[in-house]
Amino acid sequence: MANLHRAWTGIQLLSIALLLILGVRPPQPLVTLGPQRHVETINPKIGVHTRLTDEVEEWKIKRTLEMVREMGATWIVEYFPWAYYEPEKGVFDWSHPDMVVDHARRQGLTVVARLGYVPEWARPQDSAFSYLDESHYDDFGDFVYAFVSHFRGRVQYVIIWNEPNLGLEWGFQPVDPAGYTALLRVAYERAKEADPQVQVLAGALAPTLAPPGDPEGMNDLDYLQGMYDAGAAPYFDILAAHAYGWKFPVDDPPAADKVNFRRVELLREVMVRNGDAHKPIMVTEGGWNDHPRWTKGVRPYQRIEYTIGAYELAAREWDWCLAVIPYAFRFPWPARSYQDYFTFVTTDFDPKPIYRQVQLYARGERGAEG
Amino acid sequence: MSGWRTRRLMVWVVLAMAVLALLACLRWPGEEDRSLERVKEAGVLRVGLDASYPPFEEIDQTTGEIRGFDVDLARELGQRLGVEVEFVNSGWDGLYDALEAGRFDVVISGLVYDPWQTDRVAYSISYFNAGQVLVVREGEEDIAQISDLKGRTLGVEIGSEGDVQGHELRKRLRDLDLRAYTAPDEVLQAVQEGEVDAGLVDSISAYQFIRAQGGVRIVGEPVSDELYVVAVRLKDKALLQAIDAALVEMRDDGTLTRLIDKWLVTVQQ
Incomplete structure (x- = not known):
C-alpha cells in the first residue's frame, strides 16, 4: 500500500513538473516571415517611404510591408536611427531593424536605409538630435560600418543623413556643404570597407528657395554645387533627391525660383555640370499633400493624378532616375496634422483612394477602372 | 517572530506608507504654478501658430499681417485675460517643441486634440469641430x-x-x-x-x-470629430484653467458663433 502511495505521489510530482516545464516554455512566435513573395507591377520604379522605426508590433510591420507589395511598389525607404541601434559606443542592438529588413525582403521589397539621428553619447548635452561635431564623424563612420556589415547582402542602399541643407537637420548650426562632404567621405569610405557592393546615396536635400544667409537653410541647388566644390563627387554613388510638388502639377516645368516635382531635373543639371552624368538619382522623399486647408496642399484627386504621373514620368522620361519613393505610406499613429494627408493608408490600415488607384495603375488596370 | 511583533511591524509599515502618500500630495515650494501670473506680469500672451491654414491662420498678402479665426480667438482670449497678444509664426512640425522650449505660452493653430501628445502638453476644451x-x-x-x-x-x-x-x-x-x-x-x-x-x-x-x-x-451630429483646441505646457495648469474659463464664456456669450460667422463665410479677400 505504501509503495502504491509513493508511486502515486511520484506521478503527481512528475505531472506538476511537466506542467511547469510546459508553462515556462517560451511562447512560439505568432508572426512568421511567411513564404517569399514578389512584387507584381508594370512600373519597377514605384516606391513608397515607410515609417516603421517606431512601430513596435511585428504584425503591423508585416502587414504594412504586405500592403506595400500589394500596392505594386518595389522600393521602400526606411529610417534607421543611429541613436536607437547604438545606445552606447560599440554596443549594437539590431533586433528591430532585422525584423523590418527581413519582412521587407520576404515581401520582395528593396530596402533603402536612411542613416542619421545622433545618440546622446556622441553630442553635447541638450544639443539637437541632428548635431554632430566633426570630432565625432568617425563615430558615425563606425556606425555606418557596423550597419552595412550587419546588413550585407540584405540592404544595398544607404542614405547618409537627411536634408543637411536645413538648420534643423544640421544641429541648428549654420548649414555647411563642406562639413557635410567631410561627413559623407567618412561614411562612404567605411560603408565600402564593410561591403564594396553597397550603394551610397548622398544629399537627400530639402527643396528650398531659402535666400543666402538664411539661418533656416540653404537653397538645395547651391548646396549641391557647394558639395561638389568641396570635393564630394568621389564619395557617393547615387544622389538622393526630395521632390515635393506642393501646389504644382507633376508636369509643371522646373525653374530655379520654384519648388515643384521636376526641380529634380535641376539637381540633375548640377550633376551633369560637375561631371557626374553617369550617376543616377533616386527620389527618396516627396509627393503631394491633400490636406483640405493647408496652403501647400492640393485636392485629393489631384494628389492621385500627380502621384501616378510622377511614377509614369520616371518610367517614361527619367532614365537616370532609379525610383520614385513618395512620403509616406502609413504612420504608426495619427499625426493629427497636415502630415496625415501625405499617407496612402490610415494608421488602422484602411487604404485611402490613392492606394487603390496606385494599385490599379501598377496592375495595368487603371485605364479600365481608374 | 511573535504575533505582536508582526502586528507592530505592520502598523509601522502602514504608517510609513501613509506619510509617503501624504508627502507625495504636497507641492514642493519651488514648484508653484505661476503660469497665469507670469503671463499677466509680462502683459503679453505669446501665441504660436503656423500661418498656412486659412481661414484659421494665414498671411494677409496685402498687409503681411497674420489673420484668421484663430488670430481673432487669441485676441479675444488676451482681452479676457487682460493682456496683449503676440503672434509667433512657426513651422507646424516644430510647434510642440517650441512650446515646450518656452518660445511661446500657447499654441492656437487649428490644433487637433491628439492623445499621443498628452504626456507633453495639456489641451483646453474644444472651440471648434472640423469633422x-x-x-x-x-x-x-x-x-x-x-x-x-x-x-x-x-x-x-x-x-x-x-x-x-x-x-x-x-x-x-x-x-x-x-x-x-x-x-x-x-x-x-x-x-x-x-x-x-x-x-x-x-x-x-x-x-x-x-x-x-x-x-x-x-x-445630425458630426459623423466624425476633429476637435480644435488650445495647447499649453503640461505644467501650466493655472493658465489652462483661465483659458478654459474664457472659452466657456465665449461659447455662452455667442463670441464663438460670431467668429464662425465672420471667418467661415468664404475665403477672406
Whole structure:
C-alpha cells in the first residue's frame, strides 16, 4: 500500500513538473516571415517611404510591408536611427531593424536605409538630435560600418543623413556643404570597407528657395554645387533627391525660383555640370499633400493624378532616375496634422483612394477602372 | 517572530506608507504654478501658430499681417485675460517643441486634440469641430441622420476623408449609392441641385458653402470629430484653467458663433 502511495505521489510530482516545464516554455512566435513573395507591377520604379522605426508590433510591420507589395511598389525607404541601434559606443542592438529588413525582403521589397539621428553619447548635452561635431564623424563612420556589415547582402542602399541643407537637420548650426562632404567621405569610405557592393546615396536635400544667409537653410541647388566644390563627387554613388510638388502639377516645368516635382531635373543639371552624368538619382522623399486647408496642399484627386504621373514620368522620361519613393505610406499613429494627408493608408490600415488607384495603375488596370 | 511583533511591524509599515502618500500630495515650494501670473506680469500672451491654414491662420498678402479665426480667438482670449497678444509664426512640425522650449505660452493653430501628445502638453476644451458632417438640401425632412441614408445617394469628394467614411458606410447601409466629385463645393452643389440626396464633407467646407450660397443645411451630429483646441505646457495648469474659463464664456456669450460667422463665410479677400 505504501509503495502504491509513493508511486502515486511520484506521478503527481512528475505531472506538476511537466506542467511547469510546459508553462515556462517560451511562447512560439505568432508572426512568421511567411513564404517569399514578389512584387507584381508594370512600373519597377514605384516606391513608397515607410515609417516603421517606431512601430513596435511585428504584425503591423508585416502587414504594412504586405500592403506595400500589394500596392505594386518595389522600393521602400526606411529610417534607421543611429541613436536607437547604438545606445552606447560599440554596443549594437539590431533586433528591430532585422525584423523590418527581413519582412521587407520576404515581401520582395528593396530596402533603402536612411542613416542619421545622433545618440546622446556622441553630442553635447541638450544639443539637437541632428548635431554632430566633426570630432565625432568617425563615430558615425563606425556606425555606418557596423550597419552595412550587419546588413550585407540584405540592404544595398544607404542614405547618409537627411536634408543637411536645413538648420534643423544640421544641429541648428549654420548649414555647411563642406562639413557635410567631410561627413559623407567618412561614411562612404567605411560603408565600402564593410561591403564594396553597397550603394551610397548622398544629399537627400530639402527643396528650398531659402535666400543666402538664411539661418533656416540653404537653397538645395547651391548646396549641391557647394558639395561638389568641396570635393564630394568621389564619395557617393547615387544622389538622393526630395521632390515635393506642393501646389504644382507633376508636369509643371522646373525653374530655379520654384519648388515643384521636376526641380529634380535641376539637381540633375548640377550633376551633369560637375561631371557626374553617369550617376543616377533616386527620389527618396516627396509627393503631394491633400490636406483640405493647408496652403501647400492640393485636392485629393489631384494628389492621385500627380502621384501616378510622377511614377509614369520616371518610367517614361527619367532614365537616370532609379525610383520614385513618395512620403509616406502609413504612420504608426495619427499625426493629427497636415502630415496625415501625405499617407496612402490610415494608421488602422484602411487604404485611402490613392492606394487603390496606385494599385490599379501598377496592375495595368487603371485605364479600365481608374 | 511573535504575533505582536508582526502586528507592530505592520502598523509601522502602514504608517510609513501613509506619510509617503501624504508627502507625495504636497507641492514642493519651488514648484508653484505661476503660469497665469507670469503671463499677466509680462502683459503679453505669446501665441504660436503656423500661418498656412486659412481661414484659421494665414498671411494677409496685402498687409503681411497674420489673420484668421484663430488670430481673432487669441485676441479675444488676451482681452479676457487682460493682456496683449503676440503672434509667433512657426513651422507646424516644430510647434510642440517650441512650446515646450518656452518660445511661446500657447499654441492656437487649428490644433487637433491628439492623445499621443498628452504626456507633453495639456489641451483646453474644444472651440471648434472640423469633422465630417452630413449635409442635405433645404426642405429635405426625411434625412436627419446617417441611418436615413439607406437606399439614398451620397456625394463625397474623391479621395477625401468623406470618401473613406462613405465607403465604410456602404458596408453597413443597404443600397447606399456613393457618387464622387472632385471638390467639396461640387458635392454641395450637387446636394443643392438635388443631384444627390446628401453630401458628406468637412464642417468648414459646409459652413463656407452655406454662408456663400445657401440652399443646404447640416443635419445630425458630426459623423466624425476633429476637435480644435488650445495647447499649453503640461505644467501650466493655472493658465489652462483661465483659458478654459474664457472659452466657456465665449461659447455662452455667442463670441464663438460670431467668429464662425465672420471667418467661415468664404475665403477672406
